Each structure stands twice: as structure tokens, then as C-alpha cells.
Amino acid sequence: MSINRQGYKNTHKKKKKRKRILLWLIMPILLLIIGATAYGGFLYNKAESVMNKSYKPIERDTKKANTNVKLENTSILFIGVDDSEKRKSSGSSRSDALMLATFNKEDKSIKLLSIPRDSYVHIPEKDIYTKITHAHAYGGVKLTLETVEELLDVPVDYYVKMNFNAFIDVINALDGVKVDVPFTFSEQDSKDHAKAITLQKGVQELNGEEALAFARTRKIDSDIQRGMRQQQIVKAILAKGASIKSITNYTDVMEAVGKNMSTDLTFDQMKSFLSYIQAGSGLNVESLSLKGEDSYINRIYYYKLDDAALEETKTKLKNHLNGKATDK
Numbered sequence: 001m002s003i004n005r006q007g008y009k010n011t012h013k014k015k016k017k018r019k020r021i022l023l024w025l026i027m028p029i030l031l032l033i034i035g036a037t038a039y040g041g042f043l044y045n046k047a048e049s050v051m052n053k054s055y056k057p058i059e060r061d062t063k064k065a066n067t068n069v070k071l072e073n074t075s076i077l078f079i080g081v082d083d084s085e086k087r088k089s090s091g092s093s094r095s096d097a098l099m100l101a102t103f104n105k106e107d108k109s110i111k112l113l114s115i116p117r118d119s120y121v122h123i124p125e126k127d128i129y130t131k132i133t134h135a136h137a138y139g140g141v142k143l144t145l146e147t148v149e150e151l152l153d154v155p156v157d158y159y160v161k162m163n164f165n166a167f168i169d170v171i172n173a174l175d176g177v178k179v180d181v182p183f184t185f186s187e188q189d190s191k192d193h194a195k196a197i198t199l200q201k202g203v204q205e206l207n208g209e210e211a212l213a214f215a216r217t218r219k220i221d222s223d224i225q226r227g228m229r230q231q232q233i234v235k236a237i238l239a240k241g242a243s244i245k246s247i248t249n250y251t252d253v254m255e256a257v258g259k260n261m262s263t264d265l266t267f268d269q270m271k272s273f274l275s276y277i278q279a280g281s282g283l284n285v286e287s288l289s290l291k292g293e294d295s296y297i298n299r300i301y302y303y304k305l306d307d308a309a310l311e312e313t314k315t316k317l318k319n320h321l322n323g324k325a326t327d328k
Contacts, residue, residue: 043250050258051267058142058159058264072105073321076265076273077148079161081136095136095144096164096216097230100156102320109284111320113152113313116290120302121151131302141262151310154317160263164190167215168208169256170237173249176205177236185220187213211236288313 080097098115117133124146126138135147145156168190171177180203189196189209197213199206206214215230241253265273291309295302 043247043254046251046254048267050254051263051265051270053258054261054263055266056262056264058145060142060145073103073323074157075100075102075155075317075321076158076160077101077145077156079136079141079144079159080167081161081163093136093163094133096133098132098144098148100148100152100317102154102317104320104323106323107284107320109286109320111286111288111317113288113290113317115148115151116292116303118301118303119151119290119292120295120297120304121147123147124150152317153314154321158263158265158269160261160265162257162261164212164216166257166260167212169260170253171206171208171211173252173256174237174240175249176207177211177233177240178203179206179211179214179232179236181206181214183220185217187217187219189213288316 078097078099078101079095082094082096094117096117098117100113100115102111102113104110115132117131119132120129121132121135122129123132123135123138123143125143132144132147132151135144139146141159141161145159149156181199181201184199184201186195186198188194190212197210199210199214211233215233216226217229218226263270290305290313292303292305295304
């Protein structure tokens with residue numbers, strides 16, 4: 001399942017290995033385990049109830065018939081969706097963030113691949129080339145999974161999907177998070193009201209709407225810096241989540257997640273997944289990115305992927321999933 005298109009070169013920085021998972025898409029799952037640890041049986045049962053309500057399997061030909069609790073050499077696609085009222089009314093909610101995580105039990109390693117939302121790719125079923133963010137608008141999670149599988153030529157075993165409301169509600173449930181804003185800027189809010197949020201430069205406490213504006217703004221810097229800002233929010237959430245004492249806060253967090261998340265991971269699989277990523281200092285996590293360059297086709301902006309770099313990434317992911325030796 002390869003994609004043929006003209007290759008482009010760029011001067012993006014080399015991929016760097018990281019010893020931590022820094023993606024806001026997985027923060028609700030991590031908060032669930034923190035809450036369960038802090039309050040034992042009550043929140044454990046609450047977490048199980050929330051996850052069971054969020055369980056939404058998808059029928060697809062490429063999906064492995066795997067109900068095994070253990071997550072060994074497997075892959076999970078995290079999908080962050082722009083699901084504002086404006087998008088809902090037009091019936092075209094798009095994926096605002098995509099990350100594929102592959103797991104290799106033998107290596108005790110995880111590879112995290114960020115896929116830029118404007119990547120110019122082939123959309124199967126529709127048989128068109130356009131931005132990968134449109135796959136969700138055209139065919140929801142199913143078509144997004146199929147598009148990623150075709151792009152990377154690897155199976156995607158599971159998915160976790162969350163919308164912006166989860167992000168906002170979780171932070172509000174924690175009574176805000178402290179963030180160092182590097183610049184003064186204005187951004188639209190979750191209801192697409194232009195310049196509704198204005199943040200001043202400096203360390204400050206952000207509520208859910210303000211944190212979302214900080215994490216999603218795309219006009220001031222690059223997608224690389226955008227990812228770093230999202231990572232900063234994740235760390236702030238985890239720090240706040242680990243320090244709060246109120247059971248009400250944790251219950252509110254879980255309710256926020258339950259209303260705004262869907263996944264085909266069972267609760268038992270989710271627990272196994274969390275145990276995997278909490279393996280400690282022995283766990284090697286590598287962040288990957290797709291090289292490419294800015295391009296305009298018919299005056300529309302796209303991120304054109306570099307063919308040679310894409311092939312290298314595909315090989316690395318395949319080797320990782322197949323249990324072969326990987327570079328560290």
C-alpha cells in the first residue's frame with residue numbers, strides 16, 4: 001500500500017529520542033490511572049464505567065481479530081478532533097492531531113509518529129489526494145485509520161479519539177493549569193469566535209479555553225513549536241493532576257473524558273497499555289516526525305512529504321512492529 005508522488009527535500013531537524021510521552025491526546029488516560037491509584041476502589045470502578053461507555057469498536061477489513069488483553073507488538077492511533085459546533089453543523093469534523101504509537105515489548109520501546117494535519121496524502125475510498133485532516137470529515141475514524149495504514153504501510157490495531165471538549169473539561173476539572181506563555185497573541189475559542197482569547201506573555205494560570213487556544217494556535221509559529229506547546233500543556237496537566245486532593249476533581253476529570261472519548265480498546269487492554277508505558281527508566285520512547293516541505297497546489301497549502309524519508313519511516317515502523325532490532 002504505497003503512495004506515488006513527487007519527492008521533495010527539506011532541512012528539518014533530525015529526529016530526537018525522548019524518554020517521556022508528551023502528547024496531549026493521551027493525557028486523559030494517564031489521569032485515569034493517577035486517579036485510580038490515589039483513591040483505590042471507588043475511582044477504579046468509576047474509571048471502568050467511563051471506559052466501558054467509551055468503547056466503540058469499528059468494523060474494518062484490516063483490523064486484527066485480537067481481543068487479547070496483552071498489548072505487545074501493536075499500534076494505536078491517537079486522533080484529536082476539531083469537533084466545534086461549526087464543524088458539527090457542517091457535518092465535517094476534521095482531525096486536528098494524529099499520532100501513531102507502535103509498541104515493541106522485546107525492546108521495551110515505543111515509537112511515536114506525529115502526522116501533520118496538512119500532509120498531502122491519498123484518501124482511499126474517495127480515491128483523491130488532499131490533506132490527511134480531511135479523511136475524518138469524509139469517513140470518520142474508519143477512513144482515518146485506512147488512510148494512515150495506506151500512508152505508512154503498517155497495520156493500525158487500535159484507536160483512541162478525543163475532541164477539544166475533553167481537553168477543556170479536564171483542565172477546568174483541575175481548576176486550571178500553570179503555563180509559561182512565550183508570546184502575547186489572540187486566538188479563536190472552541191466555538192470558532194475569532195480573537196475571543198487573548199493571552200499575555202509570561203507565567204500564568206490558564207483555564208480550559210485559554211489552554212486550548214495556547215495549544216492549537218497555528219498562526220504565530222510552526223507546527224514544530226505547536227507540538228512543543230501541546231507538550232508543555234500535557235506536563236502542566238500531569239503536574240496538577242498529581243497534586244490535587246479532592247475526589248470531586250478526579251470524578252469530574254473522568255466524566256469529562258467519558259463524554260468526549262471513543263476507543264476500541266477494552267478497559268483491560270487500556271490497563272495493560274498503561275502498565276506498559278509506566279515501565280519506568282527502562283522504557284525507551286522515540287519521537288518521530290515526517291519530513292516534508294510547504295507547498296501550494298491550486299493556491300491551497302499542503303505539507304508535501306519527502307518520499308525517501310517516508311520510506312525510511314515506514315521501514316522503521318515495520319521493523320518495530322515485527323520485533324526486529326531497532327535503532328535507539
